[in-house]
Each structure stands twice: as structure tokens, then as C-alpha cells.
Amino acid sequence: MTPRIAVIGAGAWGTALALQAARAGATVSLWARDPGALQPDGCMRRLPGLMLPHKIEVTGTLPTRADLVLLAVPMQQLRRIAGQLTLEAPLIACCKGVESGTLCLPGEVLADLHPGLPRGMLSGPNFAGEVARALPAASVLACSDAALAGRLARMLATASFRVYAGDDPVGVEAGGAAKNVIAIAAGAAMGSGAGENARAALITRGIAELGRLIAALGGKPATAAGLSGVGDLVLTCTGPGSRNYSLGVALGEGIVLQDILAGRSTVAEGVETAPALAARAASMGVSVPIIEAVAALLTGRIGLAEARERLLARPLGIE
Ligand SMILES: NC(=O)c1ccc[n+]([C@@H]2O[C@H](COP(=O)([O-])OP(=O)(O)OC[C@H]3O[C@@H](n4cnc5c(N)ncnc54)[C@H](O)[C@@H]3O)[C@@H](O)[C@H]2O)c1
Ligand SMILES: O=P(O)(O)OC[C@H](O)CO
Secondary structure (H helix, E strand, C coil), X not given: CCCEEEEECCCHHHHHHHHHHHHCCCEEEEECCCHHHECCCCEECCCCCCECCCCEEXXXXXXXXXXXXXXXXXXXXXXXXXXXXXXXXCEEECCCCCCCCCCCCHHHHHHHHCCCCCEEEEECCCCHHHHHCCCCEEEEEEECCHHHHHHHHHHHCCCCEEEEEECCHHHHHHHHHHHXXXXXXXXXHHHCCCCHHHHHHHXXXXXXXXXXXXXXXXXXXXXXXXXXXXXXXXXHHHCCCCHHHHHHHHHHCCCCHHHHHHCCCCCCCHXXXXXXXXXHHHHXXXXXXXXXXXXXXXXXXCCHHHHHXXXXXXXXXXX
């Protein structure tokens, strides 16, 4: 039977996932908060130039039936929007971040709201525009039930979009959150002229921070080496198309955060996630100096020079 996939959130990623799900043969609905998201030319506002096939239903009504729900809303909106769902289906978070205030990862938000429903996370090195255009890409869909992850991954996969199944959702969620923060650091290094060596060091030590976070959260540290860890860190810390990296570059060039944000309508998850992830790490006694430095920089507690100084002055350890 043809699976029904409901995508919640019609930003760039929700739109790309709807296109991908349709390509994989599913019946697809795409929930948009704003009816103007579907433009008169048949393209979605966040992915101009890509016509949505008619078989994707764009709707302002949340789904009541589906075989799989993909939640592609901004992290800080996940609780409010997922809380309105009444259907019974596996809920897969596709947003990358940590909730401010509660310090919850996406799966923890979903567990609070819908404790009886299967849940998981889809994440990987995936720029929406490339996935939407069916350029080759890979991602991981992780659930604590590996067999379920495999079934859901097959619903979404095509020859151009390889969806691996994973059994470490918390490790995948931590990777999605951390890479956005490390990408801001990498961008700031490049924007301030610190150079390629500095960026490579930040990526590598960022992976070390992610491994410690995953272990403390009860996940599998090896997940840090996978698509949702190294894969997404490399993409986001080097791809000029990354919102988080480019925000870091602008900070490195001396532009004030408020001015950067005022010129954007898209979400850079690292901005709100950095302080939340730093606080979550502190609550578990995990050392995450790069994430802490980015949080302190974004919240105005230190400037760029002090952030750099702090990281370079740390005691030399054993790798
Ligand atoms: N864009 C990508 O390449 C990409 C890839 C993988 C994962 N993601 C993740 O997907 C999530 C969504 O990002 P995106 O790029 O699709 O977003 P986007 O920047 O394209 O658009 C933001 C979306 O958020 C919605 N929105 C804004 N304020 C809202 C509110 N108050 N309530 C409800 N909805 C609101 C907007 O309507 C829009 O649909 C993020 O967590 C992001 O990290 C994005
Ligand atoms: O543009 P960014 O920084 O939000 O990154 C988009 C995706 O998460 C890359 O995998």
C-alpha cells in the first residue's frame, strides 16, 4: 500500500522533504503555517524555482492520518506545533537544536507530548536545496527500535537520497544540535581571518565535544563519527550555504548579531541552541569549551577576541 507521509513545516527543509517523499512514491501532505508559503507560480516561498508536483497537498490543517510524520519546524516551535497533533503515527523530528528553557532535545520534547507514540530523528549533511533537486545525499533516520527505523527509512529513500537506519536517536539529535553551534565558531574563525587551520581544529575538537555529550546523554559515542556527526559538521562548517556558518562569518567580520538577524528571515538554529546546549552540558558536567565560547559570544558575555583567547589559553591535554 502507498504510504502516507505528513510533513509539518513548509520552510526549506519541510519542502525538500515533501519533494523527496513524493519522489519515493508516498502520498504526501505538507502543512504550512502560512497559506502564502505556496506561491501563485506553484513554488514554495522558501525554495523558489522548484515547482511542487500537484500530488503534494499543501494544507493549513494538521493531518489526522498518516503512516509517518516528519516534523520540520524550527526547534523552538516544535513543542507548540507537535502539541497540536492528535494522530497516531511515528513522529520523526527533522529539526536540529535544543529547546531554550527546558534544554530538551527534539526526542525529549516529543516524549513529553506523546509518550505513547514511536519517535525518532532524521538528520545528516543535507542542504535542503540540494535534496530538493535530487542531488546525491545521505542521511540517518534513528529510532530506539532499529526495525522501525529501517521501515521508515525505506519509505523515504530513493537512489539519490540514501537514508540509513540508526538505533541511537539521542546521538543523532545531539549531533544535529552541536553542529549548528560549532559551525558558528568555524564561521567566526574564517570571518575573522584566523584561517583554515583554526577551522579544521574547531571541527575536530567539536567532534570530541560531541562524543562526550553523546556519552553523557546515554547515546553511543560512535554516532559522532556518522552522517549526523562528522558528516553534518563538515558540511555545515565548510558550506557557504549554511545559515549557521555564514552567521559566524558575519560575526567574525565584526557585524553585530542583532544586525545579522535583522537581515534574515530564515532560521539559524545555533543562535538559540548554543546557550541551551552549553547549559545542558554544564548540568551533566560535560566539558564543551567551544560550545560554551559560542554561547558566551552570542549572549554578549564576551567578545570575539576573548572567545578566541579563551580557547587558545586552555591547558594542553591528551588527544
Ligand atoms: N534548510 C536546510 O537545509 C535544513 C536541512 C536539514 C534540517 N534543517 C532543519 O529544519 C528545521 C527548519 O528549518 P528550515 O530551513 O526548513 O526553515 P526556514 O528557515 O526555511 O523557514 C523557517 C520556517 O519556520 C516557520 N516559522 C517561523 N516562525 C514560526 C513560528 N513562530 N511558528 C511556526 N513556524 C514558524 C516559517 O513559516 C518557515 O516555514 C530547522 O531545525 C533546521 O535546522 C534545515
Ligand atoms: O543552513 P544550516 O546551517 O541550518 O544547515 C542546514 C543543514 O542542517 C545542513 O545539514
